[in-house]
Amino acid sequence: QQKVQQSPESLIVPEGAMTSLNCTFSDSASQYFAWYRQHSGKAPKALMSIFSNGEKEEGRFTIHLNKASLHFSLHIRDSQPSDSALYLCAVTTSSGSWQLIFGSGTQLTVMP
Amino acid sequence: AQTIHQWPVAEIKAVGSPLSLGCTIKGKSSPNLYWYWQATGGTLQQLFYSITVGQVESVVQLNLSASRPKDDQFILSTEKLLLSHSGFYLCAWSQGLHYEQYFGPGTRLTVL
Numbered sequence: 025q026q027k028v029q030q031s032p033e034s035l036i037v038p039e040g041a042m043t044s045l046n047c048t049f050s051d052s053a054s055q056y057f058a059w060y061r062q063h064s065g066k067a068p069k070a071l072m073s074i075f076s077n078g079e080k081e082e083g084r085f086t087i088h089l090n091k092a093s094l095h096f097s098l099h100i101r102d103s104q105p106s107d108s109a110l111y112l113c114a115v116t117t118s119s120g121s122w123q124l125i126f127g128s129g130t131q132l133t134v135m136p
Numbered sequence: 137a138q139t140i141h142q143w144p145v146a147e148i149k150a151v152g153s154p155l156s157l158g159c160t161i162k163g164k165s166s167p168n169l170y171w172y173w174q175a176t177g178g179t180l181q182q183l184f185y186s187i188t189v190g191q192v193e194s195v196v197q198l199n200l201s202a203s204r205p206k207d208d209q210f211i212l213s214t215e216k217l218l219l220s221h222s223g224f225y226l227c228a229w230s231q232g233l234h235y236e237q238y239f240g241p242g243t244r245l246t247v248l
Contacts, residue, residue: 055234056233056234058236066241066242067226067239067240067241067242068180068226068239069239070236070237070238073235073236075234112180116233116234122185122193122233123182123185123195124170124182124237125182126179126180126181126182127179128178128179129179
């Protein structure tokens with residue numbers, strides 16, 4: 025079964041820094057890869073998604089996907105205190121019942 | 137614009153009692169609908185999904201059931217609550233299986 029793992033578990037960066045969050049998965053046949061952000065006590069909100077190998081940029085956020093290495097990442101340029109939240113990666117399964125599997129998250133704190 | 141509502145906002149229930157949680161999506165016809173559960177400090181876990189009225193797929197067995205009686209309504213229920221059912225229940229919608237999911241505000245359930 026698909027396994028999704030995130031690193032690091034928590035991260036503290038200064039305002040203005042570049043932040044890099046990592047996600048590994050076990051099924052190379054997965055088709056959909058996404059990052060969500062969840063503030064404490066709130067529902068997750070989609071940030072970005074990608075289907076094929078490569079890079080996708082939206083504003084300060086960039087996703088990298090490398091299916092061969094079973095790895096995708098989220099990079100936040102010029103991190104802001106408002107970016108402080110739990111970041112969740114999510115990957116679909118390719119076998120059995122369709123499922124979106126979430127990682128356990130990286131808690132990001134951006135210090136002013 | 138699409139809106140998603142969940143009810144109730146919070147519930148405190150006794151072990152062994154029944155439960156019914158609801159979710160309504162407005163402004164989107166024939167959405168894909170999903171139920172998720174998140175234990176306090178835990179990973180977001182998909183429970184059910186539905187592509188069309190009357191059809192629900194179970195992803196994880198947690199002694200819960202789901203139904204989709206109308207195009208815009210998704211219900212999560214059980215006849216007998218367990219302590220392990222406590223947590224944050226989230227409904228989400230998307231326009232397809234490999235599209236971003238939009239979450240409702242959630243229902244916080246405490247089973248005593």
